[in-house]
Amino acid sequence: MDALSISRNAASNEGRGRGAEHLAPDGAGQNFYAIDRGLRDLLPLYLAADDFQKLEPHFDRLGELAGGRLDELARMADKHPPVLHPRDRFGRDEDWIDYHSSYREMENIAFGDFQFHAMSHRAGALGMERPLPAVAKYALQYLFVQAEFGLMCPISVTDTSIHLIRKFADKALQDYLLPKMLSGDVATMWKGTQFMTERAGGSDVGAIETTARFEDGEWRLYGDKWFCSHADADVALMLARPDGAAEGTKGLALFALPRRLKNGRRNAYRIVRLKDKLGTRSMASGEILLDGAVAYLVGDIDAGLKQMMEQVNLSRLSHGVRAAAMMRRCLNEAMVCARGRRAFGHTIIDYALLRRQLLKIAMPVEQSLSMFLFAASAMDRAHAGAADAANILRILTPLLKFRACRDNITVATGAMEVRGGNGYIEEWVNARLVRDAHIGVLWEGTSNINALDIITRAVGKSGAHRALGAALAKLLDEASAIPAAFRNRLHGKIRQAFDFAERVAAAPAQEAHARAAASSLYHSTSAALMCWEASRPGVDARRALLARLVLDQRLSARNPLEPEAFDCEGGAAELIFAERKVSLPEIAGLL
Ligand SMILES: Cc1cc2nc3c(=O)[nH]c(=O)nc-3n(C[C@H](O)[C@H](O)[C@H](O)COP(=O)(O)OP(=O)(O)OC[C@H]3O[C@@H](n4cnc5c(N)ncnc54)[C@H](O)[C@@H]3O)c2cc1C
Numbered sequence: 241m242d243a244l245s246i247s248r249n250a251a252s253n254e255g256r257g258r259g260a261e262h263l264a265p266d267g268a269g270q271n272f273y274a275i276d277r278g279l280r281d282l283l284p285l286y287l288a289a290d291d292f293q294k295l296e297p298h299f300d301r302l303g304e305l306a307g308g309r310l311d312e313l314a315r316m317a318d319k320h321p322p323v324l325h326p327r328d329r330f331g332r333d334e335d336w337i338d339y340h341s342s343y344r345e346m347e348n349i350a351f352g353d354f355q356f357h358a359m360s361h362r363a364g365a366l367g368m369e370r371p372l373p374a375v376a377k378y379a380l381q382y383l384f385v386q387a388e389f390g391l392m393c394p395i396s397v398t399d400t401s402i403h404l405i406r407k408f409a410d411k412a413l414q415d416y417l418l419p420k421m422l423s424g425d426v427a428t429m430w431k432g433t434q435f436m437t438e439r440a441g442g443s444d445v446g447a448i449e450t451t452a453r454f455e456d457g458e459w460r461l462y463g464d465k466w467f468c469s470h471a472d473a474d475v476a477l478m479l480a481r482p483d484g485a486a487e488g489t490k491g492l493a494l495f496a497l498p499r500r501l502k503n504g505r506r507n508a509y510r511i512v513r514l515k516d517k518l519g520t521r522s523m524a525s526g527e528i529l530l531d532g533a534v535a536y537l538v539g540d541i542d543a544g545l546k547q548m549m550e551q552v553n554l555s556r557l558s559h560g561v562r563a564a565a566m567m568r569r570c571l572n573e574a575m576v577c578a579r580g581r582r583a584f585g586h587t588i589i590d591y592a593l594l595r596r597q598l599l600k601i602a603m604p605v606e607q608s609l610s611m612f613l614f615a616a617s618a619m620d621r622a623h624a625g626a627a628d629a630a631n632i633l634r635i636l637t638p639l640l641k642f643r644a645c646r647d648n649i650t651v652a653t654g655a656m657e658v659r660g661g662n663g664y665i666e667e668w669v670n671a672r673l674v675r676d677a678h679i680g681v682l683w684e685g686t687s688n689i690n691a692l693d694i695i696t697r698a699v700g701k702s703g704a705h706r707a708l709g710a711a712l713a714k715l716l717d718e719a720s721a722i723p724a725a726f727r728n729r730l731h732g733k734i735r736q737a738f739d740f741a742e743r744v745a746a747a748p749a750q751e752a753h754a755r756a757a758a759s760s761l762y763h764s765t766s767a768a769l770m771c772w773e774a775s776r777p778g779v780d781a782r783r784a785l786l787a788r789l790v791l792d793q794r795l796s797a798r799n800p801l802e803p804e805a806f807d808c809e810g811g812a813a814e815l816i817f818a819e820r821k822v823s824l825p826e827i828a829g830l831l
Pocket residue numbers: 434435436437440441442443444467468469470515517520525679682683684685686687688689
C-alpha cells in the first residue's frame with residue numbers, strides 16, 4: 241500500500257469512527273469487586289475475619305478478571321456456541337461436543353485456577369488449608385457470573401454432584417468417582433451433571449418414564465431425557481424407575497451414569513441433539529437417549545427423589561446467586577451508561593426520572609445480595625451444627641430462587657433501556673443479559689413450583705419460617721443504631737407477611753396466593769436484613785434507605801393517582817439515624 245492510500249485509509253477510518261465519543265462506555269475493564277460497595281461492606285460481616293483476610297485478594301482478582309479477560313471470553317463463547325458431532329470420523333456413534341477455545345479458557349479459570357467445583361469439599365483450592373465456607377464460594381460465583389453465566393451451570397452442577405456422591409454413595413462408588421471429580425487437573429478431571437426432566441414431566445417428576453433394569457449384576461438404564469444441560473458431562477446423576485417399583489415419585493431411584501465405562505469404552509447412551517436456546521448459549525444443553533446404559537445406584541433405592549432434592553436445593557441457591565450476579569452486572573452497566581451518556585445538554589444521570597429508574601434497578605440487586613449472603617451463612621452455621629440454621633436455609637433457598645430470578649428479568653430489561661437502542665444490539669452485553677435472565681424462572685423449578693415449595697412445604701409442613709422469623713427479630717433488636725420507629729414498622733411488616741404465608745399454607749383454596757405470599761416473605765426478610773446490616777460498623781448506613789424503599793415499594797399500599805413525594809427525591813423521605821440525618825437523594829452515593 242502506498243503512502244497516499246494509507247493516508248486515504250486513515251482519513252476514512254477517522255471518518256467512520258467520528259461520533260464514537262457520544263456513546264456511553266460499557267462495564268468492560270472495571271474491577272467488579274472493587275466497584276461493589278455492597279459486597280465489600282457485607283463480606284466482612286458474613287465471613288470470619290481470618291477467612292476474609294485470606295480470601296479478599298481472590299475476590300479482588302476475580303473481580304478484575306470478571307471485568308476483563310473473562311468478560312472478553314464470555315462474549316466470544318456466546319457468539320460461538322458448542323456444536324454436536326454425532327459420530328466420530330470412523331462412523332462410530334461416539335458423539336462429541338466441540339467447544340470454542342474461549343469456553344475452554346474459561347473452564348481453565350473456573351475448574352483449574354479457582355477450583356469452584358471442589359472448593360467447598362476439600363482443602364487446597366485458592367491455597368486454603370480447609371474447604372471454603374459457603375459464603376465465600378457463593379461470593380466467588382457471584383463475581384464470576386457477572387461475566388459468564390452459561391459455564392456456571394457445569395461448575396455448580398459438578399459441585400452439587402460431588403455433594404450427593406459424598407453424602408449418599410457407598411464407599412466403593414465414592415472411591416471410584418470422587419478422586420476424579422475432585423481433581424483440579426482440567427484435562428483429566430470428571431465433571432458432573434443432573435438429568436431429570438423428560439417430555440412427560442419437568443415439574444411433575446413422578447411422571448418420569450426412564451426405567452432401570454438389573455441385568456447380569458449391573459443396573460442398566462433405558463429412556464429419553466429431554467433437557468440435559470452440560471450434556472457431555474463425565475458423570476450424570478439421574479432418576480429412573482427400577483422395574484417393578486411403585487408409580488409416582490416413590491418409585492424413583494437415584495443413579496450415577498458415567499460417560500465412559502471402566503474399560504474405557506463409551507457408555508450406551510447418545511446425545512441426540514443440542515437445544516437451540518434463547519440464552520446460556522455458551523453451554524451445551526441436549527437430549528439424551530439411554531439404551532441400556534450402565535449406571536451405579538446411589539444411596540437408598542427407595543429414596544431417589546429425596547436424595548436428588550438435595551442437589552436441586554443446592555442448585556436453587558446457586559441460581560439465586562446467579563440471578564443476583566446478573567442483576568449486579570446490569571446495575572454496573574446502567575451506572576456507566578447513566579454517567580457517560582448525554583441528552584438535551586446534560587448527562588442523563590442528572591434527570592430525576594432516570595435516577596428513579598436506577599433506584600428501581602438497584603433495590604432488587606441489593607436485596608438479592610443480602611438474601612444470598614444470609615442464606616449462605618445459614619448453610620455455614622448449619623454445617624457447624626446450629627439448630628435453627630437448617631430451617632432458615634430450607635426456606636431461604638426457594639425464596640431466593642423464586643424472587644431473585646423473577647427480578648432479574650425486570651432488572652435486565654431496565655438496564656437495557658438505560659443504554660437506549662444500543663442495549664438491544666448484540667454487540668453490547670445488555671442483550672445477552674436480557675436473554676440469559678429468562679432461564680432462571682424455568683430450570684430447577686418454575687416460579688409456581690418454587691412458590692408452592694415455599695408455602696405448602698417450607699411454611700405449611702416444616703414450619704421453617706418460624707426459625708427465620710425468630711432470627712430476623714433478633715437481628716432487628718441488634719440494630720439499635722436504626723430508629724426504633726422504623727424498626728417497629730419492619731417488625732409489623734414481617735408479622736403481616738408471615739401471617740399471610742401461614743393463612744395461604746393452611747387453606748388449599750388459597751393456593752393461588754402462593755406467589756404473592758412468597759414475595760412478601762422475601763421482601764420483608766430482605767428489608768430486615770438490610771436494616772440490620774446498615775447498623776453494623778463499617779457498613780454504609782444508607783443501606784437502611786434501601787430497606788425503607790422495599791417497605792414503601794413492595795409492602796405498602798400506594799395510590800397511583802396521588803403519589804407521595806417520590807422517596808428518591810423528596811425531603812419527606814428522610815430517615816433520622818442516631819448519629820446523622822440521611823435523605824434518599826444520598827442513595828446515589830450507594831450506587
Ligand atoms: C435451557 C434449559 C436447560 C435445562 N436443563 C435441565 C437439566 O440439565 N436437567 C433437568 O433435569 N432439567 C433441565 N431443564 C428442564 C427444566 O427444569 C424444566 O423445563 C422445568 O422444570 C419445567 O418443566 P417443564 O418444561 O416440563 O414444564 P411443565 O412442568 O410442563 O410446566 C408448565 C407450566 O405449568 C406450571 N405448573 C406445573 N405444575 C403446576 C402446579 N402444580 N401448580 C401451578 N402451576 C404448575 C409451571 O409453573 C409452568 O408454568 C432445562 C430447561 C431448559 C429450558
